[in-house]
Amino acid sequence: MAILLRDVVKRYTDRDGTSIAAVDGLTLEVPDGVCLGLLGPNGAGKSTTMRLLTAQSRADGGTINVLGYDIPREAKQARALMGVVPQTDNLDEELTARQNLEVFARLYRVPRAGLRAAVDRALEIAHLSGRADARADKLSGGMRRRLLVARGLVHSPRLVLLDEPTVGLDPQVRADLWGLIAGLRASGVTVLMSTHYIEEAVRLADTCALMSHGKVIATGSPTELIADHAGDRVEEHEGSPERLAEVEGLARRAGLPTRRTGPTVSVLRAERISPSLADSLANGARVVRRAANLEDVFVMLTGETVD
Numbered sequence: 001m002a003i004l005l006r007d008v009v010k011r012y013t014d015r016d017g018t019s020i021a022a023v024d025g026l027t028l029e030v031p032d033g034v035c036l037g038l039l040g041p042n043g044a045g046k047s048t049t050m051r052l053l054t055a056q057s058r059a060d061g062g063t064i065n066v067l068g069y070d071i072p073r074e075a076k077q078a079r080a081l082m083g084v085v086p087q088t089d090n091l092d093e094e095l096t097a098r099q100n101l102e103v104f105a106r107l108y109r110v111p112r113a114g115l116r117a118a119v120d121r122a123l124e125i126a127h128l129s130g131r132a133d134a135r136a137d138k139l140s141g142g143m144r145r146r147l148l149v150a151r152g153l154v155h156s157p158r159l160v161l162l163d164e165p166t167v168g169l170d171p172q173v174r175a176d177l178w179g180l181i182a183g184l185r186a187s188g189v190t191v192l193m194s195t196h197y198i199e200e201a202v203r204l205a206d207t208c209a210l211m212s213h214g215k216v217i218a219t220g221s222p223t224e225l226i227a228d229h230a231g232d233r234v235e236e237h238e239g240s241p242e243r244l245a246e247v248e249g250l251a252r253r254a255g256l257p258t259r260r261t262g263p264t265v266s267v268l269r270a271e272r273i274s275p276s277l278a279d280s281l282a283n284g285a286r287v288v289r290r291a292a293n294l295e296d297v298f299v300m301l302t303g304e305t306v307d
């Protein structure tokens with residue numbers, strides 16, 4: 001097992017003295033070689049979990065093991081084998097792309113004889129070989145993100161932690177990074193990636209852990225999670241508030257879960273709707289049927305939405 005978290009708790013005290021459990025009894029396992037997507041809305045506790053794994057922050061309870069090392073006691077050994085890609089860009093502006101990587105390669109004690117090759121390899125993975133000698137402040141936002149990933153890979157880690165790797169990026173840059181992460185996953189490196197983008201988790205993760213209010217509330221492949229919690233099909237109804245309430249009532253009586261998004265009620269497990277119930281639900285109005293997705297699962301389980 002690459003990562004093992006058991007009943008982990010991390011509390012913060014607000015300015016007014018109230019205590020918040022940012023991580024609140026979190027249990028999570030990440031097997032070797034798996035890309036696990038930690039999916040949750042803002043404030044779910046994803047970044048706090050990442051900081052606990054790197055021992056930048058200390059848990060108030062529970063146990064954490066990373067690559068066989070007890071955290072925080074053996075954090076130094078664990079850190080030597082893991083690559084961390086932070087959410088915030090903290091590149092050295094005045095150094096070139098290559099120099100940024102060299103600094104980290106030395107920090108991670110990459111042997112001097114192999115240092116140049118390690119840096120070249122990281123530049124190549126991040127498609128930055130052509131910009132190796134450009135200063136970081138002269139790189140585009142997307143290139144800087146790729147350089148941050150390269151920096152986390154320079155010592156060939158067995159495990160990579162990516163905290164919201166594509167937050168705030170435009171679609172083209174996001175697609176580039178997805179390619180990069182998919183490549184990492186294919187190479188057998190264990191990846192733990194936090195995200196609040198459903199699509200990112202679905203595309204990249206072998207396993208998703210859904211996180212809400214500091215806990216993991218469901219784990220599985222996107223397909224398993226959808227099948228277990230939302231079924232196969234979803235029927236979407238629009239209409240007046242009275243009409244929507246009627247749809248909810250009919251669905252509830254038939255034992256079918258529903259969720260409301262603005263002016264729409266979605267009836268889950270729509271494959272179980274009988275022809276007569278279908279008529280009553282539609283009541284002459286247009287109904288859209290679609291495949292169930294991970295967002296349905298998330299909203300079903302938490303009442304919260306993710307992007």
Ligand SMILES: Nc1ncnc2c1ncn2[C@@H]1O[C@H](COP(=O)(O)OP(=O)(O)OP(=O)(O)O)[C@@H](O)[C@H]1O
Nearest residue numbers: 012013022040041042043044045046047048049196
């Ligand atoms: N240093 C801190 N002091 C006080 N409260 C904190 C601190 N760090 C996080 N929190 C609180 O803990 C909770 C979880 O925050 P965290 O940043 O881990 O969530 P997240 O899932 O990573 O969200 P985001 O996607 O916005 O980064 C939030 O309520 C946050 O306000």
